[in-house]
Amino acid sequence: MSAPVAVKEGAGRVMRGPLISRWGALAVPLLLFLTFAFLVPMFLIVVRSVTDPVNIGMGNYVTFFTTEANMRVLGNTFYIATVCTVACLAIGYPYAYLMSIVPQRVAGIMLVFVLVPFWSSLLVRTFAWEVILRDTGLINTLLLNLKVISEPLPLIRNTFSVILGMSQILLPFMVLPLYSVMQKIDPELTRAAANLGAPPFSAFRRVFVPLSFPGITAGCLLVFVLALGFYITPTILGSARETMISRFIADQVQVRVNWGLASAMAVVLMVLTFVVLAVASRFVKLRDVYGALGEG
Amino acid sequence: MTDSFRRWNRSLLVVFGVFVIVFLIGPSIVIVPMGFTAGQSLSFPPVGFSLNWYGKMLSDPAWTSGFINSFQVAVCTAVVASVLGTMTALGIARGRFPGKTIANALILSPLVVPVIVIGIGMFSFFVRFKLSGTLVGMVIAHTALSVPYVVVSVSTSLRSMDRNLEMAAANLGANPWRTFRRITLPLIMPGVFAGALFAFLESWDEVVVSIFMTTTKFRTLPVVMWEQVRQVVDPTVAAVATVLLATTTTVLTLALVVRRQTPVR
Numbered sequence: 001m002s003a004p005v006a007v008k009e010g011a012g013r014v015m016r017g018p019l020i021s022r023w024g025a026l027a028v029p030l031l032l033f034l035t036f037a038f039l040v041p042m043f044l045i046v047v048r049s050v051t052d053p054v055n056i057g058m059g060n061y062v063t064f065f066t067t068e069a070n071m072r073v074l075g076n077t078f079y080i081a082t083v084c085t086v087a088c089l090a091i092g093y094p095y096a097y098l099m100s101i102v103p104q105r106v107a108g109i110m111l112v113f114v115l116v117p118f119w120s121s122l123l124v125r126t127f128a129w130e131v132i133l134r135d136t137g138l139i140n141t142l143l144l145n146l147k148v149i150s151e152p153l154p155l156i157r158n159t160f161s162v163i164l165g166m167s168q169i170l171l172p173f174m175v176l177p178l179y180s181v182m183q184k185i186d187p188e189l190t191r192a193a194a195n196l197g198a199p200p201f202s203a204f205r206r207v208f209v210p211l212s213f214p215g216i217t218a219g220c221l222l223v224f225v226l227a228l229g230f231y232i233t234p235t236i237l238g239s240a241r242e243t244m245i246s247r248f249i250a251d252q253v254q255v256r257v258n259w260g261l262a263s264a265m266a267v268v269l270m271v272l273t274f275v276v277l278a279v280a281s282r283f284v285k286l287r288d289v290y291g292a293l294g295e296g
Numbered sequence: 297m298t299d300s301f302r303r304w305n306r307s308l309l310v311v312f313g314v315f316v317i318v319f320l321i322g323p324s325i326v327i328v329p330m331g332f333t334a335g336q337s338l339s340f341p342p343v344g345f346s347l348n349w350y351g352k353m354l355s356d357p358a359w360t361s362g363f364i365n366s367f368q369v370a371v372c373t374a375v376v377a378s379v380l381g382t383m384t385a386l387g388i389a390r391g392r393f394p395g396k397t398i399a400n401a402l403i404l405s406p407l408v409v410p411v412i413v414i415g416i417g418m419f420s421f422f423v424r425f426k427l428s429g430t431l432v433g434m435v436i437a438h439t440a441l442s443v444p445y446v447v448v449s450v451s452t453s454l455r456s457m458d459r460n461l462e463m464a465a466a467n468l469g470a471n472p473w474r475t476f477r478r479i480t481l482p483l484i485m486p487g488v489f490a491g492a493l494f495a496f497l498e499s500w501d502e503v504v505v506s507i508f509m510t511t512t513k514f515r516t517l518p519v520v521m522w523e524q525v526r527q528v529v530d531p532t533v534a535a536v537a538t539v540l541l542a543t544t545t546t547v548l549t550l551a552l553v554v555r556r557q558t559p560v561r
Contacts, residue, residue, distance in 0.1 A: 124537040131323075
């Protein structure tokens, strides 16, 4: 029962077996499953974007890109995603750096504090921010009781609350790629720079930061691309003014029943995602980032 | 001089680290006491202590059926995803087939395609087969979303496995199936089990695709919660959120412990 896999022959020539080896066949069921359960539905959206409500070709795309209110949604989405990315980098970089210099055991504990939120419900985490930020929420009640303020602060239903909530939820996606890169940086290098007379911060800036660059790029692109597709958090924490693409798509489907426009927008969002990811994949293996989510 | 500077710098960094940890998990912890309030509204600090809102949660059929539906979907998803995912991880690691790179990309893509796009796409496809609002439809949808975690988890186990053990078994006369069942499978089992738990978690917490794939007749817990959060928020929601969090934390802890059992060469 020996499967005819690649058999080496005398002169180092490789004799090929059948197209799919016996082991390879094991992957076929899932690939077929994903084709029908995932690829076909995605393809259907592309088709619907040019055929719904009637065969209108690029009409839905033209409608979207020529309506000012819709373009504002697109602009909003980019703005919020960009600010979230910057915020995540500012918070995540020092944290990941700390993880890379503390003893392994402490780093493991710090990693758990990143993994637990990652796996916790996004809806619950968003709800938590609502409970904290709303007019009768934790912060406002506290400040009112301490007589620091006399009116509740407008902490929710604005761009601030959306960015705060999204940055917290996206932070693990910044920390994980950063840490996986920083972990591999040889600490002797910064020490050597210091021994040669570089002041501590300068050694960090001139040696460590450039070496962590692949992690920065991967983390930023990943956070940015995920932020583009956020739906739950901006809908709960924001007002209609903070509408992002995903909410726009959902409203077109659920409220307006305008599948054509919704599908066109979905295609735009998908294309944006793939472009950013194509750039990201040059710096880091996506598989490694998601692989790290299961380590601990 | 430099030493004191460095020490000062480092303690600043540690303080920052503690702040980040509070930022990451603090908000979720705040919810827990709010479900136990004896008061009438979702306010902080909670008034007294009572199980009223947990009682209300357990007597409301929307919540209880949501809980049962979510659990069913998550368990079925974990089973289907871990079987399909393990087979695929083995196929990719050991086998040969055309378009392996594309296959890899296809398997990981449900993690990065925006969920809203997956949601409306799956809905408009599955509704044609009357699968929206059914257990089968939800399991199919969630399996596609969670199978990447299984593939990644099992692949990691396969990479750290010593293949000489398989060869030894084969040399001692075990046939390929016996070698797989007695040697390979036990060695990768922690990866498979952890993958199944991750699949359970992904399904248990999934909202966006579920919003589109469920109907009023069959809704999962996060979908019921989503509808509640958008209307009136009373402490019942905090109780439900606590239940969701507790389940997640328990299953994740289990997954991380199991993951550590992976025998390393």
